Amino acid sequence: MNQELTLSSRLPVYLYIEQVNNMFNRNRELIDTISTNFLCIDDQREYMRQLMASFEEIDASTPIKKQLEAYLLDLFSKKARPKTVKGDFSEIKLCNVSKDRVYVAPEKSDPEIEEITRQYPKITVCRADNVFEVLKPIPYEIGLTPGSTYNLPTIFAPFAKGSKSLGVIDPYIHNHRAVANLDSIASRTVYEKITIKCNDPAKLPSKDGKQISTVRFDTLIAKLRSRGSQVEVIYYDRIKHKERFILYDEVEIYIPGGLDNFDENGVFLNDGEGFYLIFRKRKIKL
Structure with missing residues (x-):
């Protein structure tokens, strides 16, 4: 594309x-x-x-x-x-x-x-x-195998090329693995506008009952802004378990379980079956 x-x-x-x-x-x-x-x-x-x-x-x-x-x-x-x-x-x-x-x-x-x-x-x-x-046709699917490694920035590159915007829909984007993967995707080029829609971390208690840390996420947002991108973070009005997507100008990519389902090296961590990255012409608006 x-x-x-x-x-x-x-x-x-x-x-x-x-x-x-x-x-x-x-x-x-x-x-x-x-x-x-x-x-x-x-x-x-x-x-x-x-x-x-x-x-x-x-x-x-x-x-x-x-x-x-x-x-x-x-x-x-x-x-x-x-x-x-x-x-x-x-x-x-x-x-x-x-x-x-x-x-x-x-x-x-x-x-x-x-x-x-x-x-x-x-x-x-x-x-x-x-x-x-x-020439990857749209719609396009990639089956995900537990334990296999996927270089997400490289896989997304043909669909991201020429896009001026990057959108992220991931309620739990603050998790450390999700932040690491978002960093690798968002830092590949300088987007004019980056929009992230997620849950409010203040409303998401960690496993020990304390508020989850947003240090890594906040550091990434500061880095992206320093490179010249306009970054907007939008919170859901209440905690939601929405499907996860990466959005480019013309393409939306469904990510089963979100970016947190891949470790920092791109290994797919879910043990189940029937998971696919699905690429479609963009219909979602942020």
Whole structure:
């Protein structure tokens, strides 16, 4: 999400063939996933000329031609990222000057992909069999195994990229493990606005009956503010056991049991089964 992608100019032909020959095709999912990213074009618009030429290979009488052409052109008008390609134009050169160097070319054969990766080892090629591994579709799930380690900042990175805000819904965010994990997530970049919704720690007695310590939490909040983020902490009006979420501008991530369910090294501590990190298009408002 929010990556700079270079689409093969023959993608329309691939989608058309999939529509005709594969009743279980994932065209809609692929298009939806592409739409959550930015699309590279060259500033001389040679890429767009090649893209339009590929539409001419599709039977003009088929409805999908007009649908694809209208949708993709609208998408490029909203999501295009112009790049300067020196020398003769090629899609690979265009991809190589992009930030993320991701080439979406599901129609390419294995020998073609091997040659691309040999010449340009930093480019990631999205083949037909790995496109949804490289481009995470929404909704997206990751099953959590007790005792396994999960690098949450790295896992969240594709969905956090470009977000100006970070939201946290976790009633028990003051617990030391939760604070440590929040630190690793929130400190990855400087967000303009960070909003945390939680229980009032003054109303949460610790195991020994005393008020829980907020020293680590307060220290983290001070650090985030010192880096330039506007941080707001919102308390529930009464103690609640709400579901836990991390929120970015466009994505909400459900975290079973909250950040306290992972130790400071990212080990998932819950002994139960059926737990998932769930990534969805954001609907929650703070």
